[in-house]
Amino acid sequence: MSIAIGFEGSANKLGIGIIRDGVILSNLRCTYITPPGHGFQPKFTAIHHRSEIIDLLQRSLKTAGVDPKDISCVCYTKGPGMGAPLVSVAVVARTLSQLWGKPLVGVNHCIAHIEMGRHVTGASDPTVLYVSGGNTQVIAYSNRKYRIFGETIDIAVGNCLDRFARVIKLSNDPSPGYNIEQLAKQGNRYLELPYSVKGMDVAFSGITSHIESVAVKAMESGEYTKADLCFSLQETIFAMLVEVTERAMAHTGSQEVLIVGGVGCNERLQDMMRQMCNERGAKLCATDERYCIDNGAMIAHTGLEMFKCGVTTELKDSWCTQRYRTDEVDILWRD
Structure with missing residues (x-):
């Protein structure tokens, strides 16, 4: 049995999802909303994510009924996305990886959308x-x-x-x-x-x-x-x-x-x-x-597929990038 926790924060949606071998145990989300006529700036989006992520993490673990010791890997969005929000969430994922003694997996945001869509709909x-x-x-x-x-x-x-x-x-x-x-x-x-x-x-x-x-x-x-x-x-x-x-x-x-x-x-x-x-x-x-909009479950699901293929991210390589092409990723879990 393998369990992954996924952290998503590439834009104004902060999401944490927990998956056990394809079964979604929790998929909570918190959105940064600005007044009408205004967009969301990276700086203030990152502040929102930092202020909400610990509470969201606690609620996610409680909803899933999972203890950190049961988790197989910690997955986070490596990119693409907005720089400051990406980094603010990646810092938490890195920290938990070290505190819990669990492997870290950096996930391409675009690939995660595709894999979650395939998983939920059964598209071949x-x-x-x-x-x-x-x-x-x-x-x-x-x-x-x-x-x-x-x-x-x-x-x-x-x-x-x-x-x-x-x-x-x-x-x-x-x-x-x-x-x-x-x-x-x-x-x-x-x-x-x-x-x-x-x-x-x-x-x-x-x-x-x-x-x-x-x-x-x-x-x-x-x-x-x-x-x-x-x-x-x-x-x-x-x-x-x-x-x-x-x-x-x-x-x-x-x-x-x-x-x-x-x-x-x-x-x-x-x-x-x-x-x-x-x-x-x-x-x-x-x-x-639930699954079209940015969410943590898609990061957890894709990260777990990568983890099962032996792909992990060393701490020194756990940077984020605003430009991370869909066609740069090796899809090892599909034949």
Whole structure:
């Protein structure tokens, strides 16, 4: 029996998860939320994580019914992510590793999203759409690596949504993207926006700049409501994501699509992707906010897979990096 504890803190979500051989024993999370119209800065996000992590750790161990002596390895997010929050959480993981006398495992955040999605949905060999506040990639597995077929060439789709939410002063509780999704359900008038697909890659900064420039005027004139603008933005950027995902499926011959990352729990994106999959006779694999949004269980699960393959992180190598590519990691646990 192997038990792993995972620490996630690459952005504004602080998560600690405990897993025993694939069984999720606890998966608690605490989110740093800023006022409407404001984003979250690395410095203050790190302060939030430091102030909350000990209490979250105690609650996680209690929820799981696990004693530190039972834990096989301590896993943490090595990157990618925001520097200060990453380091603030890694320091705790390093300390516990030494206090408890347990091996340390540094985990790639992107790989953890994919592996958690595969674990929860049962997807075997899917084309993966990874969409979050900091990442947008279309991915498929081949020869012990996750290969990136396409990605954003500027900002991530979640960053696009977050920035627009700040322009129209939407609440950040529970998240800007969620509030855009709910408001978009009330919209019915479509504003044509730039559609920026470049081969297998996508670009969102032009769309963001365009809708930001017209949003206030459109609302003040009464021509478009906030709901209409949210509806228009979602329809445009999600259509772009579906297009590049379908193109990757055609290339790989895949009959499964797995959506992961914080934006992946958007029901409209799932509906659009499901329609494309149905037309191709393929299957959509998606999860809800428990596993799409950054969480500690995904770090614990992936770290435990690595640990079982003999992969650990020496203390001298337990640094963090804001840039840690998905295709840099050897996937030793898949054949």
